[in-house]
Amino acid sequence: MGIATRDSLRDWLRAPGSLSRRLARLGERFSVQLLRQRVAPFRAQERAALGLPPRGLTVVREVILRVDDEPLVWARSAVHQRATTGPWRALKGLGTRPLAHLLYDDDRIHRSELQPRRLSRHGHTRRHAARQWLAATGQVMPAQMLWSRNSVFSRSGAQLRVMELFAPALQRQRPGRPR
Template sequence: MGIADRWGLRAWLRAPGSLSKRLAATGRRYEVLVLRQTVAPLRPQERAALGLPRRGLTVVREVLLHVDGQPLVWARSAVHGHSLAGPWKALKGLGSRPLGHLLYDDPRIHRSELQPRRVTRHGATHRQMQRQWLAATGTEAPARMQWSRNSVFTRHGQQLRVMEMFVPDVALRDPGPLRRKSRPRR
């Protein structure tokens, strides 16, 4: 994690709780720009994280998170298609509201440990992020934008994977207290 430490991203990569709330607290205006929400093929890392078979439909939501007009995070969430008829059906009507509103307002949802990860520059995820970033902002994504954090949220046995990729400049913002609030496990 040496490069992430040099950029000061460690605190953001490991910050528990809602990323949306943490980002919003660093500025005046927080916005979620939905880039796409669609059915897409399973990616190997998503399939492994969700424990899904090689085949099946995945519903993907990709967004840019902005603070005061500056894009700071590209995020991708993926859930197996059958979960949209069950515990994750609220995703359908989320629109430009932060996913965090859904994930942290329900005590029945539990999150796995955060897993910081360097995204390969030539992999499908990085290429997708670059295309969407250019289309949404009119500029290239920051060259050093390669650190992400991944976690899986579980509700009623169904899982949702969230991957968040950070702009290196997010390290210039204070993520706030990093202590985890205790939440009763049910």
């Protein structure tokens, strides 16, 4: 992906607040397609971002965010399994509701700085997202879909990492202000 593409997604990569609420303003119907939610071993980047030990388990939630049925974002959130019995227990029952319902309506939750990142075209995360994208949408994930952003949310000492991977279709849109 060239610098022009990154520049055209820059506003999305840096937009503060709720991505779900910003996306909802783009069309008539916003939806969350739950791909999977399960217990999984730590991934190195998640472990580092959450400050976790080398061994253990996370609860992982992977979704596609859609506007008017068009898939626009693949997202993955991860939290230490123990935190789902404490500060992040509501994550277990979230289903197809946006994660924003948990993150932005609670003053006790604090977000780290957004960290834009270009994924490797052949890296594990990109390949994993591409398999899920194809299975969920029937479409091959666009080759230009390489730009993501990461952030960590903290509540009562427990951290939740969110990674959002943006479809190139968002280049034509402005993020606007969330409601």
